[in-house]
Each structure stands twice: as structure tokens, then as C-alpha cells.
Amino acid sequence: MQLRITSLDIIRGLAICAVLFVNMQYMTPVPSDTHNFTNVDKVIESIYSIVIRGKFISVFTILFGIGIGIFIDNAKFKERPPYKLMFRRLIFLFVVGIPCMILGMPFLQYAFVGFFVMFATKIKKPWVILAISFIPLIFSLINLIIHNGNTPSMTLTLFFLMLFGLYLSESKIIYNLKRHYYFLYTTLLIACIPVIICLTLYYTGTISGKLAHGLAEPFQAIGYLMILFLVFQSSFMKKVFTPFEKIGKMAFTNFILQGLLIIITLRIFGYLTPKVGIFVSIIIIVINVLLSHYWLKHFKQGPLEKLWRKWTYKNVTQSKTQSAQHTVKI
Template sequence: MSQSGSPVADDLPVARPVDASERVVLLDALRGFALWGVFVSNSLMWLSGRAFMPREAASALDAPLLEQVIGAIYQLFVTQKFISIFSFLFGLGFALQFTRAESRGVSAAPLYRRRLLMLFGIGLAHALLLWTGDILHTYAMVGFLLMAFRARSNRTVLFWALGLVTVMPFLVPAAIRYTPILLHGAEAAAEAAKASQARDMALRADTLVALSSESFWTAQVGNARFFLENLGGGFRRVLWMSLILGRFLLGLLAGRLLVLQDVERHRALLRRILGWGLSVGLVLNGGGLLLFRLRKAGVLEWDPKGPWMMIVNGFQEPGYIAMGAAYVAAFALLFQRERWSRWLGVLSPVGRMALTNYLMQSAVSIWIYDGWGLGFIGKLPPSRIVVICCVIFAAQVVLSRLWLARFRFGPAEWLWRSLTYGRVQPMRRLAGDGGVPGVSAP
């Protein structure tokens, strides 16, 4: 870090990156765990091309019994749970940064705004140049909304968090369905919805053709076009950003209450979260999965655009949050046991380099799936995709540990910090730093 030339300036408190001694190993290990689940979700639905495929083609890949079992496990235990944890940790990291800045007598707000702007730029580049499913630019935008809550009371934060994750999943889909009917009439609204669906299917088909091309340029132009075409998103974008903000706020509240920074003091609370989270999550998500399966099998005849389907979908989000909270509680409680701490601690380096590893996952995956690479897009069943994810993630665990034994940050983290602070951050670890340090939210 650059030195000030003024003795007076040197005595002033300044914003700086978090020291290794200030980091919480549990949080980075948990982030590494979440990153694995996010990678599996991204690969199964998007990176492998499944989201762009016709329903019949995707169903053919899912037909064998093994694939059906894996699909059910994914839907019940993986989908949206790990992105919930990842978002929760973003909010918790926000709380930590502002608390630490206040303890040093400095304002974290100006620095955090620059941090979010740099994250938005990295995310936009990621979406346009690598993979359309980027979440970073959305996190940055919602991060500015999160800042509005930095001085609000815990009760207000909890009120908004619960409202966003329980009310918005019902309110926004209702607005999507009924607002056009009220404005234009049922018949015109139905025609508009049909036309919108046709445009979306055509765009997805064109994107799949582009990604299947042997030309890297064609594939990436198709990727960028899909991202730009969906950049607005309308009500659906509002819903997605609302849900992310709700998860951020839950993390902010947990960070203020030191739930994961002082697990021993909150052991009883975490046990209750584990029990209630699993119960509520299994009932809501398991019940939803059962109803969807019965409808697919023809046992239940529900209009996919009718009110009952909208209600069932609305209950899924609280289920995701409950199950994700249970995972967090279980992870934190297990981490207090010495043997489990050693095993789960191997995820700490990959969690500390979460940004680098997230971008690396995109780069490696488009090479595996896109036509200019190995060309597996739209060809692999879920079981093989999961195996590929686990192999890549295992390699990242090893590489992250080797990298952090020599360097203070991952490459992307170093770039992010350097851009945020407006000066090049020292990259190499000092001789006296020892091994890989404990870590916390970036």
C-alpha cells in the first residue's frame, strides 16, 4: 500500500483492505461452499445450454431414472438455496465493512460506492465477454439500495427483509399477470403474452445456435445479444432484484447481531434455525416439487398460467430462504467441531478467491460446452454435468490454496481492490505472513 508523504496524513484514519488478522475463517469457508452450489446451478441450467433448449430435447436428456433422481435432488436441495447463501454473505460482508470502518473512525460509504461501481464494471464485462448469466452487475445495483439501510434499525431491516422475500413473490407475478388484463383486456393481454413468449423462444433458439457455433466470435456475440435483449426485464427484473435485496438484508441483520462471528453465543439460535429451516424448506419446496411432478404426470390438471400455479410458485421463495438458512446454521455448528473444521476449512481459500473462481468457472465452462471448445452444449445429462462441476471445483480448491500461499489476493480480487482504492495494492505475501490466512467477507 502506498505511503503518504505527510506525517499528519499518516495519523489520520483511512479506509483500507481487511487485514488477515481481521478475517473470519468460517465466512470464507461458507462462501466456498455456496460457490460450489451456485456453480452446479449455473451449469445445469445455463452454462450447459439447457435453458436455451426446446423442452422436448431437455426432457430426453432427463429421461433415464438416474437423471430423474438427480433432477429431483437438485430441485429440492440445490436450486436457489446456494445463491441465497451467497447473497446473504454479501449483506453480512456489508455489515462487517461498515462496522470495521466505524471502529476506525472513518466513513465507509464513499469507498463502498466506488467498490460497487467497480463490481458493476467487472460484472458487465463478464456478462458481455464471457457469460450472459452474470450476477455481479445485479449485486452491484442492489448494493446501492442496500446502502439506504445502513443506518436503519434492526427492526426496520427485518421488516423489509421478510416483506421482500414473502410478499414480492406473490405481488409481482400477480402484477405481471393481471396488469395487462386491466389495461388492455383479457384477449389482448393473452395475445401479447403469446407474442412475448414466442419472441423469447426464438431468442433462446438463436442463442443456442450461436453458442453451438465453432466460431468463438459468433458464440460470444450471441451471448452478448441475449444479455442485452434481457437487460431490462420489466416486472421480472424487479422481482429478482427485490429477492436479492431481501437476502442482503437478512445478511446485514445477521452481521449486526454477530450471529456467525460469535457462533458459541448464538448456538441455541442456530439450532432453532436449523430445525425450523429444514422443516419449512422441505414442506414448501418439497410440496411444490411434488405438485409440479403430479402436474407433469397428468395427475393434476392446472393451467400453468392460472392462479394456483402462481400461488405454488410464490411459496417457493420462502422455502429457498428457509432451506438456505438451515444450511448456514448447520455449516456454522459443524465448523465449531475440530474435525469438521479441518475438513470444511479446505473451502476457505476458494471462498476467499470467490470472485476469481466465479469468473474462472465461466471461462472454463464456455470452453467445455460451446461449439468452439469441446462442444458439449445441449448434449450432456445432469449426472455428467454435476461430475464436471465437482472436478473443476476440486481443482479450484487446490489452486486457490497454492495461490494464496504466495499472494494476498486472487487476481480478480486484486484488480477489484486496486480499482476501488485508486492505487495498486501489494500482491505478494510478506515473508513473515506464514501460511494461508483466515478469511472473511471481502
């Protein structure tokens, strides 16, 4: 029997759905003026900027780092070549990521950063991985301050977030969150401090909005993740958000499907105001839920996930001396 961490699937599904709302506006052709924006549209734009934009894709990035750790642990348990398989997995993501750049998806960057991050699993002490993760974070924050938030160091931030995710995996925290409530609450508290400081500096006019958002973004994402981990310790909450679990299990397929549906929508209707964009995004999410539920009812994996797995494990067999009983699926 193969185990699966349900909360990871739910959070992954929620993250890509939250990103959809931002992508709907990001990919929309900007009109020459926005005089037709209502007050509601302006409020929606502000909420996107403060609550969603950049934050949930960062949550997804942390989950990607967790996934690297789980994948390599599984490969080692099955006596398969972990780094060879991970390299093949990332090559597939790199190739798919090239055309997906048109859709604004960061798969190409994930593959590049993931290639270096996977070797951090060779570090025996997880706290060292956590310590190393702060090096790119510090350089990223310094770069933001120097350029007043105008040139964010996306690659450096990706390194930090993936390494943090890898730490959660390698420290085994992710496998038993109920035993690590102290870590979750402490991390949430620590993450809130820089976010509060940045918001305070912004609203007092000390720093620009771009700089405030750039500095707070990775910490805000970590805070979101800790909150979601705590929320989904409840069986009731897991049941309520079951539809997002299906989306999360087919995250790769759904992510690309969302991008294609956005392009089709914009080709037909052109510019969408933020208010209209919300309704269209909800319709796309419903489509994701229905298709994911139907597909997983008949198949074990999403179509792109199956193709990804087939490429990764081509001509690689599991050791006959090992059982997959305790394997954690990602």
C-alpha cells in the same frame, strides 16, 4: 493482526461450488429432446431442483449482505469514509457485472441492491433492519403467488437476503456464533416451517412445482446457512473443509473462473447430460482448489480481489490514530 471469520470463507467456497453444478446445466444448450436421459440423469435433475438450484446462490447473497456490514464496520474503525469506499466497491462490481451477465452471474444485481442496503447500516437498532427485510420478502412472495411462480421477483428477494445478512453482521451475531446457539436453532426451526408447508402443498397437488420452489427458496437458504454455521463450530469440520476456505477467500476470482471454464467445456464438448456434468463440475472444483491453494501460498489475495481492493482504496489512507488490530477481513 487482522482477524478473519473462517466459517464464512468455507461457506462461501461451498456455496459457489454448489452453484457450479447448477450452472453447468443452466448454461448447457438444451437439445431438442431428452430421450437419451437415463433414470440417473432424471434423479440428478430432481435433486438439483429441490436441493441446490436457487438455494446456494441465495446463501451467497446472504453472505454478501454480511460482507457489507463487516466492510463498513472496518472502515469506521480505521476512520476511513465507509460509504464512499462501499460505493466505489459496488461501482467496480457493477462494471464487472455487465459482461458477467453472459455467464449468468448476478454481480450487476448485487451492486444495484447493495447500494441501497449499505445505507441500512445507519440504523442503530439491528432488529429494525431485520423487520424491514421482511417488507420486500412479503411483496416477493405475493408476486409469486399471483403469477403462480412464473415471474419471480429476484430484486425483491435479493433485498430480503442481503438485509438479513446485514442484520447478522450489525447484531454482532456473526462475530460470536457460539454465544448465539439459541438464535441459530430457532432460526433454523422457523425457516423449516414454510419449506415443509410448500413441499406438502406441492406433493398434494395444491400448488405447482415452480411456485413451491419459489416460495421455499429464501427460507431454505436461511436454513442451509444456519446448519452450516452450526457444523463449522467444530474445529474438526473446519479442518476437513479447509480446501473450500481457500476457494472462499478467492470467491470473486473463482466464480468468474468457473463460468469461463464452463463456456470452454461446452464449446469443446457441446451438450452434457446431468450425469456427465457432475464429473466435469468436480474436475473444475479440483482446479479451483489447486489454483487457490497455490495462489494464496504466494499472494495474500486472489488477482481480481486485489484489483477490486486497489480500486476501492485508491487515494484513501488509513487514520494514523487507529490500528487495524481488530479488523475482520471479508
